[in-house]
Amino acid sequence: MQYHDIVIVGGGPAGLAAAVAARKAGISDILILERDNVLGGILNQCIHNGFGLHTFKEELTGPEYAARYIAQVEEENIPYRLNTIVVDITRNREVTYINREEGLVTIRAGAVILAMGCRERPRGALNTPGYRPAGIYSAGTAQRLMNIEGYLVGKEAVILGSGDIGLIMARRMTLEGAKVKVVAEIMPYSGGLKRNIVQCLDDYGIPLKLSHTVVDIHGKERLTGVTIAEVDENKNPIPGTEEYYSCDTLLLSVGLIPENELSKGAGISLNRVTSGPNVNDRLETEAEGIYACGNVLHVHDLVDFVSQEAALAGENAAEFVKRKASQAEADAAADGEKQKNAETAGERAAADRKRKKTVTAEERAAADGKRKKTVTAEERAAADGEWKKMVTASEAEEDAQPAHTDRRGHANGIPLIAADGVRYTVPQFLETDGMRDSVTVRFRVADVYRDRYISVYYDDQLISRKKKKVLAPGEMEQVVLTKKSLAEYPQTERITIRTEVE
């Protein structure tokens, strides 16, 4: 079986940044597996500008942003395979992929980086009544058809959901001569970035109707219109508020779902809020040596943060590979020594067994020690309870489960608790051994909040708070935890990130 130090699943922004960072960290044997016929992922169809302000301090289009990373991948001669889809990943890092040249191939990886991105929530998931005609697209599909293939998907459009792709497509369709009649958003706030509302809707006079949804779809062959109604606080349509819009196109921008079928296949459990794997501060999933970054881990608002996060995953995967290699060398040396002394194969086997036992016992002891530090179930439940109170009714259903349910593989970590309007955190665990000087924790809030603090607690001790004028679910937030501050509280059993009113 072929072996590579690092196998990266996905050649979009996350996979590219991870590859470049891993190479810079000294790993030469890297392979990127990409299912599309070009690198760059979804950026290729995002022909609008606004990318890279954080990373490159300039405004790039999606393809331009991707090109910067692709150029680095090419310069570094990092191998990649296109039109190649990974069909299976195992916990012990065997990766099976398929393409037309090689057929079905299984390779072994020193480390795996999951960078599969996300997919759009389809109409079916909304259970919207009506007919099922042509002309209903998820916004990203329409974006691909328009920007990559060069086709107009329709002439008169209604957009359901105010996710960023929907907003971008509202402008895009308008520029291509289509009439975008309205954007309906079921929540009382937009799911997209403020700047997109301004630049894509306001600038073109496209109305955004908050607390509205599509309640009927008309037209048997091609869409002829939709009925939109206002919804109450439980998201139920209010009778009498129905309005008919004639249109031939309905675009859906109603949420993104990390594509974690492969992670699940590897037995990696997922976080109920993010739909991505639970990771520690090294972005390592509960499966040793399998890392995750980008939209497969949690849906990001800006690609710059994807790149940052992915670079970290790449560096950490590189470290893991190097650590394993030096361990293996040491083991080999020790084995060699023993083998010289051992006279028979039997003796050698016995020695091996003994060594294995010792390691296990040691590891167990260490793990036990650490585990004592972790929070009790009751404490966790209490924190969750508090958190649940904070979520809006609309989200209570979706997020019925706390962010931190699965501890397997992260037994040594200090859990990060999302509370009081903070929906989740990435990472979910922090491992103080080998922690970097600072760790960026990313999260989103559950509702639109004004004049709130974002506070960090080590157990019950307030460590930092930062006033925010506005917090919105559409924008990702972050706090930075430092090794130094954590060193001052060595007994910390949990880290809580919450929003607080004065």
Place this chain on the structure above:
Amino acid sequence: MSNQRYDVDVAVIGGGVTGCAVARELSRYDLKVCVLERTEDVCSGTSKANSAIIHAGYDAAAGSVMAKMNVEGNRLMDQLAADLDIPFRRNGSMVLCFSEEDMPGLQELYVRGVTNGVPNLRIISGDEARRMEPNLTDEVVAALYAPTGGIVCPFNMTIALAENACANGVEFHFLTEVTEIRKCEEGYELSVRETGERTNVPAGDSRKAESGDGADMSGETAADLQEAAAPDNNVVRILTTRFVVNAAGVYADRFHNMVSRRRISITPRRGTYCLLDQEAGRHVDKTIFQLPGKYGKGVLVTPTIHGNLLIGPTAADIGDKEGTYTTAEELAEVTAKSARGVKDIPYRQVITSFAGLRAHEAGHEFILGEPEDAPGFFDAAGIESPGLSSAPAIGIYLAKMIAEKAGAPVKKHFIATRKGIPHVAAMDRESRAALIAERPDYGTIVCRCENVSEGEIVDSIRRPLGARSLDGIKRRVRQGMGRCQAGFCTPRTMEILSRETGIPMEKICKNQPGSEMITGGA
């Protein structure tokens, strides 16, 4: 036994599962048979939107045609599935009883089943039912268990029957609507309107998936109905035939009443369903029905043959024979009712919902055979549930009757088997590797959710009676059937369809003409 005075011996109206089953059975005989289908593909009406189950046969009234056809159809399924490569599994079914006072009803169902000839029926306790199906609710006090109940892919069942009929010489005419039927001499004269043209695709290098010796598969060209010129949508042609089979689903009354004074009436009875992600597919193993009781008629919960979970249907009599829309009320009813028998159904994993129309006849009975006043006109009308289960039996029953009346001998070289499109992802490693080596396009995955390769999509287009629309491809190989509902694979699939057929991108349809996917070049 082609009779020179008629264009064909038998014209079958309707390319649903019934029409295709009849056509396939007719193709055993020396008869010239054609299927007239108003839409662009087989399996476009009721056959594509139903519970996808093969009923055991305890439901229909004892002694009814329905009961007879159902039990016989069920019995025929193993052989048919093996012959025609139809995905089918006898997963067994249960009818749940929720209260002691309803027990007589369950008993009655048991007795009826035994009378109908349903094998191995048993009444089991609530606890035994829960042992077999751990997700049943505590409300269940008893259940009727029928091990012969099954699940099937209704698309591939219909398509397999059609392809096999085609392989045996039956001609299929799509986008061909029968507008009038007149009695003439001993036969019938049909006014036929062509509403569009079906693109022809040369068989190409598609794998020889059919068994037999590569019989001529070009029967789909409809050469004798279509002229070289583009069809004029309003041109009505005349087709003469000795026999007519009326398998027109919800429209069967319309055709029947054109030739017979003994009028029938078919009411579209809408059934709404929700389909859940394959992650929920093991929530139950058997098909779980509810005994009609004081809470009315329930809905079923069943795994599908492809591993999804299906819940539904509602039952609403409507006037519109095209009313396949869902309503908020009916969708809510599906979820509310399903929860009564099966607990913890993960409704958040719904990936799509849809509605189908059952062709409900006033007397709730299949109408099979000739009306007294219209000899040579054979009804297959009122084919509502258990129509899918009964189709194999109905096919044999009507074909025999017609062949006898026509005096048609059995063909010498009937091709009895048909091979489906390989589902590459489900194959073992070696076979898959071998197939990709032979045809590299089996190595390019287009639909990620269902792991459908480009090769399978190409096959679905190139086969006899191949797909000409996105829905046609979806029904054949499940592209776009998964959790992202064609979000990723739509553009790619459109390209493949356009490339293979020469249909310009702007003309690629979701299904019928008028359902074009795009409105022009950007």
